Amino acid sequence: MRRSVSTTFAALCAAATAGVTALAAAPAATADPPLKARAHYVDCRAGTGPEKGTQKAPWRTLAAVNAQHLGPGDQVLLKRGTHCTGTLTPNGAGAPGSPVRIATYGTGAKPVIDGAGAPDTVLLRNTQWIEVSDLEITNAANPGTKRRGVRVVLNDYGTGRHYRLTGLDIHDIRGDDTKDNDGSAGILFSVTGSAKETHYDDVRVEDNTLKTIDREGIFVSSSWNQRPAISGYDPNGPHWVPSTGVVVRGNTLNDLGGDGIVMTATKNALVEHNTLHGFQRRSGGYNAGMWPWNADGTVFQYNETSGGETTRDGMAYDVDEGSFGTVFQYNYSHDNAGGFFLVCSADGTLGDAVIRFNISQNDHFRGIETCRGSFSGVRFLHNTIYVGDGVSQTVVNENTTSRHEIAFDNNIVVKEGTGTAAFTLRSGGVTASHNILYGIGATPSNPGGATADPLLTRPGTATGYGDAAAAYALRAGSPALGAGAPLADAGTRDFAGNPVVPGAAPNIGAWNGSSSDR
Numbered sequence: 462m463r464r465s466v467s468t469t470f471a472a473l474c475a476a477a478t479a480g481v482t483a484l485a486a487a488p489a490a491t492a493d494p495p496l497k498a499r500a501h502y503v504d505c506r507a508g509t510g511p512e513k514g515t516q517k518a519p520w521r522t523l524a525a526v527n528a529q530h531l532g533p534g535d536q537v538l539l540k541r542g543t544h545c546t547g548t549l550t551p552n553g554a555g556a557p558g559s560p561v562r563i564a565t566y567g568t569g570a571k572p573v574i575d576g577a578g579a580p581d582t583v584l585l586r587n588t589q590w591i592e593v594s595d596l597e598i599t600n601a602a603n604p605g606t607k608r609r610g611v612r613v614v615l616n617d618y619g620t621g622r623h624y625r626l627t628g629l630d631i632h633d634i635r636g637d638d639t640k641d642n643d644g645s646a647g648i649l650f651s652v653t654g655s656a657k658e659t660h661y662d663d664v665r666v667e668d669n670t671l672k673t674i675d676r677e678g679i680f681v682s683s684s685w686n687q688r689p690a691i692s693g694y695d696p697n698g699p700h701w702v703p704s705t706g707v708v709v710r711g712n713t714l715n716d717l718g719g720d721g722i723v724m725t726a727t728k729n730a731l732v733e734h735n736t737l738h739g740f741q742r743r744s745g746g747y748n749a750g751m752w753p754w755n756a757d758g759t760v761f762q763y764n765e766t767s768g769g770e771t772t773r774d775g776m777a778y779d780v781d782e783g784s785f786g787t788v789f790q791y792n793y794s795h796d797n798a799g800g801f802f803l804v805c806s807a808d809g810t811l812g813d814a815v816i817r818f819n820i821s822q823n824d825h826f827r828g829i830e831t832c833r834g835s836f837s838g839v840r841f842l843h844n845t846i847y848v849g850d851g852v853s854q855t856v857v858n859e860n861t862t863s864r865h866e867i868a869f870d871n872n873i874v875v876k877e878g879t880g881t882a883a884f885t886l887r888s889g890g891v892t893a894s895h896n897i898l899y900g901i902g903a904t905p906s907n908p909g910g911a912t913a914d915p916l917l918t919r920p921g922t923a924t925g926y927g928d929a930a931a932a933y934a935l936r937a938g939s940p941a942l943g944a945g946a947p948l949a950d951a952g953t954r955d956f957a958g959n960p961v962v963p964g965a966a967p968n969i970g971a972w973n974g975s976s977s978d979r
Contacts, residue, residue: 498534498559501526502566505545516566523547523574533559539572539596541565548579555590560623563593571630576600576608582634583611587618592625601633608636610647610674615661617654622662624650629669636675638744640719642682647671647714652683652704652726659685660726661704668711675718676744678737679709683726691755691783692808703728703757710734718743721750721766729758736926739768741799747773749803750794755783765793765926772826775799778816782809782834789816791956793929800827800854801846804867806834817842818956818971820929822921823849828856828874828882831890835863840950843871845933845971849921850878856901858885865890869905871945873915873970876900895946897969915941915970918977930957930972937976941969 502519503526511518512525520526523545526537531553539545555561565572574596576582582600585591598610610631615621626648636645642653648666652659660683671678685702687695707730714721714737721737724730732751741748750766753759766777777794780787782805794801801821804814814836821828821844828846848854856874857867867890874896876882883902884891895909904912916939923932934957935941945967953961955973967973 498532498536500536500538501529502538502540503543503545504540505543523549526551531561533561533590536562536564538564538566541567541572542569544573544575546575546577548576548581548584549574550584550586551588551591554588555623557590560590560592560625561588563591563596565595571595571597573597573599576602578603578606580607581609581612585611585613585624587615589621590623592627593629594625595628597630599631599633601635604635605637607639607643608634608645608675609649610634610671612649612651614651614653615659617657618659619657620660620662624661624664626666627668631669631674632672634674638676638718638746640677640680642684644677644680645675646677646680647674648679649677650681650704652685655684655699658702660702661707663706664704664708666709666712670713671717672715674716677719677723678714678717678721678740679712680720680723681707681725681727681730686726686755688755688783690785690809690811701726701755705729707731715739716742719746719748720752723752723754724756724759725754727753727756727759730756730760732759732761732764734763737764737766741770741773741775749774749779749799750777750797752779752781753784753787754781757784758786759784760788760790762788762791763926767795767797769797769799772799774803774830776803776827776830777801777824779803779805780811780814780839782806782811784811785813787814790818790952792819793923793926794819794824795822795923797824798826800824800830802829803827803832804829804836804839805832806836807832808834810834811836813838815840815842815950816844817950817952819844820923820933820956820971821846822923822929823847823852825852825854827858828854829867830858831860831865831867833861833863835865837864837866839866840868840870841872842948842951843945843955843967843969843971843973845873845917846875847917847920847933848874848876848880848882851880853880854882855885856882857891859887859891861890862888867891869893870895870948871967871969872896873917873941874898874901875915875917875920877921895944895969897941909946911940911944913940915939933970934972934974934977935968935970939976942976943968945969
């Protein structure tokens with residue numbers, strides 16, 4: 462009996478050894494090769510025949526694109542000169558170094574996508590590593606309903622990375638008068654949901670044109686926005702999770718129903734080299750040109766804003782509630798009905814804002830307006846404000862009795878011709894020093910300042926950002942030359958790029974170069 466068991470065990474061992482040897486001799490299994498990136502072609506004006514998504518047999522509808530799952534490196538190429546109707550909603554996502562690209566092929570005019578009254582013309586939902594370029598986007602049908610030219614939305618997604626919107630011509634997005642996460646806009650980045658912390662990282666909105674848009678121009682918004690600095694703070698709501706790496710650069714916006722460019726729930730966003738003409742044209746709400754809400758470290762620079770209508774708010778620029786560490790520098794503002802700048806904390810708070818080396822020409826109503834609420838550490842430094850013939854302006858209107866702090870230092874304010882310009886201060890929250898206030902009525906205490914003509918080169922003649930610096934340079938003999946106080950928050954350069962040397966006495970105003978008699 463024992464011999465039989467031993468024999469059986471030996472046989473089993475031999476069989477097992479043979480199996481292992483056979484497995485070792487077999488070739489190792491290999492992983493599936495990565496899918497090859499594909500190019501899909503679309504021509505909505507192509508004739509009859511098969512639709513294969515190739516250049517010879519392109520897809521003829523956006524529905525064909527929307528039905529395709531796109532992967533890393535894939536391209537959707539719309540033929541130049543074509544005209545597609547409906548909503549482009551690509552599915553899938555790219556990957557680091559291999560984004561999905563939606564672009565063009567052929568020659569001629571940019572391909573047109575007409576939303577035909579749908580809520581969105583281009584909708585990028587719960588995707589990332591995606592780039593959209595060189596399209597014409599419109600959506601004028603069924604006006605007065607929620608409408609977007611391009612909407613990017615993340616819903617309980619986590620971190621979405623790498624978004625590029627470039628070279629888009631977006632026009633006639635005839636939406637309603639709502640904003641925020643699902644409101645009407647030319648370009649809307651929104652975060653929705655409350656179950657999973659969600660935000661954007663690495664967003665570029667560059668070199669686009671937006672014209673005749675209701676309500677918002679370019680808007681970044683999030684449901685993950687709750688913190689004590691805002692009105693109606695809900696400690697049980699989705700806490701503040703800011704989007705990062707947001708850059709809005711080189712865009713041209715014209716004829717907007719409401720706001721121009723708004724950053725909300727962002728950290729260290731950069732808004733630069735944009736031109737906005739005509740905003741707050743059709744909205745019944747309060748709108749400004751460019752501003753942050755509930756955002757930290759936002760920088761607005763090298764922008765031009767004009768043509769704001771009404772005094773609800775109608776200012777070119779605004780630092781709004783819940784925002785900290787905001788910088789407005791090297792911007793040009795002109796011909797806005799509401800004025801140059803708004804500081805508005807409402808029922809929340811804001812702080813640590815620097816507004817330096819900007820030029821305001823013929824802005825009406827308010828140079829600087831404060832609304833109700835408390836704020837601290839707001840500094841207006843080295844700005845030049847010109848109020849010309851037929852224009853009246855309250856240079857600084859102190860419109861709150863809550864605790865607040867505005868420093869107004871090293872600025873030039875000039876009033877010429879008919880109309881008036883004066884300060885309206887009432888509660889001691891505004892301090893001023895080393896300003897030149899020429900032709901101004903009621904003025905504050907202004908140690909180190911003057912009321913003489915600052916001898917600006919060609920005040921009131923700037924036609925755009927490009928010649929604003931030359932118009933507001935200082936002529937020889939100007940009392941502003943070298944008469945300013947060195948300020949820690951002045952930065953390193955002026956509006957024109959002239960250096961600002963720490964510790965050295967600067968010029969007063971936005972020009973820190975030598976005198977010019979041009």
